Amino acid sequence: MSLSDWLYWLRDLSPAAITASLALALFLGLYGVSALSFRRREQARLRRLDASLKLYAAAESALIHLHARTELSQAEERLLLERLLACRAAPYLSEDAMAQISTYAGERDLARLPRLLKTLERENDRMCAERDKLLRHTESPGWGQAFWRQVRPGVPFLFAAALLYLFSWLLRALNGEIAVGNEGEAVISAWSLFGSALFSLALLYPVVMGGNRPGSGAVLHRLWSVLISALFLLHLVNPSFAPFVLTLQLLLFLAGFRLTGTKPRKSRPFAGHYQALPEGQASLSTETEPETAAKSPAGNDTK
Template identity: 45%
Template sequence: MSLTQVWSWLAQQPAGPYVAAVTALTFIALYTAARSSAWRVEQARLERLRLSLELYAAAAGPLQRTLEQRGAGADTEALLMDRLQACKAAPYLTADLQGQIGAYLADGDEARLPLLHRALDREAVRLMEERAKLLARSEQPGWGLSLWLQLRAMLPFAFAAAAVLLTAWLLQALGAAPAAGGSEAAWTRAAIWARFASILLSLLLLYPVLLENRRPGGSTILLRLLSIFIALLALIHLAGLETSLYVLAVQLLLFVLGFSLTGTKPRKARPFAGHYDDTTTQTLLLNPPAGTVDSEGRPVNGALSPEDTDARE
């Protein structure tokens, strides 16, 4: 039984006018809730961007002064430490910048300052570009984007209606299926439930792809493509009920595969640029590269003695 037949069956019921009134009220409520939710998400994202940029800007000044005047006063150094500590509370602090800030706060090595300054400036520029795009999308959307935003607010009602029609189809199909007692009847009922589960899974995967305004990330595009592909597999059900079990099996396999495809590497396995382990640190201390200068600006030539290494530590 097709969805058109299910809709006709619902329309022929005695409570048809009441169903139509409830449907209209549900559409208005879901549309309004979707628009309000989208607006709140955008405002919350802008607020997180603003807070992150404020913390980065507050740390950029002391960091620049310390970088230009090596061996700056204790007050400037203490201010830099406080501002970098505050940067740890930035909502959009990346793992790379967090690692560099933590490394500098741990040892206070001024050799880390140039790399830290470049990383902080890079993250600030990236967040400013993201904020500009978000403001343009919110305040000056193009014709196509404006139309999509209107249609997207209707999608919650469309998904709810699809779920209701799918449930009605399930009830009708189970009622029209052969009575239990044979292998053919068992297979038919299993195929009906498999089609129901497959289409429901497709709706659940497609809903966040179309409705949620996710912040761009490394695995966001891959996650969306995988969700869309799994959802499109439900179109194979048009070929007949006999494909239901196979379609559901493939969808479940791809869904499980998605956990490995979208997984991220542990933070400890991704050292930031400029990070050294203990062995590398000792090697650099004992054999500094040519042109290296100490904290007082004097050139360092040759290997350091173990006593000098202990003194530096």
């Protein structure tokens, strides 16, 4: 087919030409919006990394000069405290660094400064590595990465086409054009299969698109989503299994909250952080410590 024939076919008012034109317009629109969204998301992430690194670097510079001091002047303490508290505005401030900064701001214990310096150095190194990796992916991607960056904006169109086909399949199944299980269970099986497919697409879409900042449990989240979505293939064995497959998917999804959850930061105190004891228990411990200290020499003498 020549170019003139193809253009004449597009100008034709046949249903096939109208459908193809609408599909092409939808594809180009979704591709452009997705590509722009990915670019803005990467730029926003770079800006947040740069803002965090600037605040961390200012606090780390003050800590390098003052962490080994046994005493600080009022001006030095004020400068250090201002730069540490400014780190609270860092977009990517970790919970560990925030807890240590809050503890130092409340106690003003200079013994905490060396550990706080190590924490900020570790956070700086981690964010620098993350920024360099993001810059490599955006400015000098590898062969496979460059190809995926061109293909990924077209993925939303594929999911939109899958949703359109899914709704058309549901209408045909409810009208009896497609056999789904027994006659008495056809409606339940059709709706269950539709819900299972829709749920699988909703879980698989973020995994394929990506773009989120990688966290500690990002790999486990993706694998768990792929596992739940892959259970949709069980419908190929027998469509009448649809209610059971959907129930299994929902149970695994609810189990994911337990499996992929992280332990609260308050239950993992950093070194040097002590939990407050009840008043009665604290007084009892302070009273028993001198007694044990007084008894230990006597015990050594009897030996």
